[in-house]
Amino acid sequence: ERLLGALRRIVVRTAPPVAAAACFGYAGFEAWRGLSGQADTSEGALLRRQMDRDADELDQRRVHWVQSGDTSRKKLYTAEAVQEVHNIQALGPAGVLLRSGEAVEVLEEGKGMEQGFNVVRRSSGVVGIFPKQYLRLQAEVAAS
Numbered sequence: 001e002r003l004l005g006a007l008r009r010i011v012v013r014t015a016p017p018v019a020a021a022a023c024f025g026y027a028g029f030e031a032w033r034g035l036s037g038q039a040d041t042s043e044g045a046l047l048r049r050q051m052d053r054d055a056d057e058l059d060q061r062r063v064h065w066v067q068s069g070d071t072s073r074k075k076l077y078t079a080e081a082v083q084e085v086h087n088i089q090a091l092g093p094a095g096v097l098l099r100s101g102e103a104v105e106v107l108e109e110g111k112g113m114e115q116g117f118n119v120v121r122r123s124s125g126v127v128g129i130f131p132k133q134y135l136r137l138q139a140e141v142a143a144s
Contacts, residue, residue: 055092062094065110066119066127075105075121079135096120096128103138104130 033040081098088095098104098120107127108119117129 059092059094062092062114062117062129065114066094066129069108069119069127073107075107076109077106078138079104079106079118079120080138081130081134082136083134085131085134091129091131094129096122096126096130098122098130098134104135106135 039045081100081102081104084100085091085095085097088097102122104120104122106118106120109115110117110119110129110132114129116132118132118135119127120130120135121127
């Protein structure tokens with residue numbers, strides 16, 4: 001038991017500095033690799049690059065979807081934003097920020113991969129995508 005107590009004291013005293021040194025060493029290695037131009041070829045880095053490419057492709061597809069419509073297209077119906085989107089990055093460059101209670105014209109409902117979004121037009125004329133779940137038909141708003 002005495003030996004166990006002595007061993008415990010040694011571990012308690014040395015483990016934190018050893019762990020800190022390992023973290024700083026790894027951070028220094030990553031900084032050196034980044035500054036020296038050496039590419040990270042780990043599976044995690046490859047996956048991150050693929051995810052970035054996929055996100056860029058999705059953003060471009062959504063921008064094209066919003067821009068491909070006729071700017072004078074007629075509304076399908078009027079809706080009200082019942083909640084704000086707090087992470088505009090999730091919408092990407094095609095997204096539009098709406099305030100809770102703001103009325104918009106729904107120009108197109110998403111299909112396929114975009115079924116969770118609508119193309120909407122604000123009263124200012126700005127057109128963009130907004131999540132369907134955060135919109136409610138004006139008739140439903142008046143009834144509630």
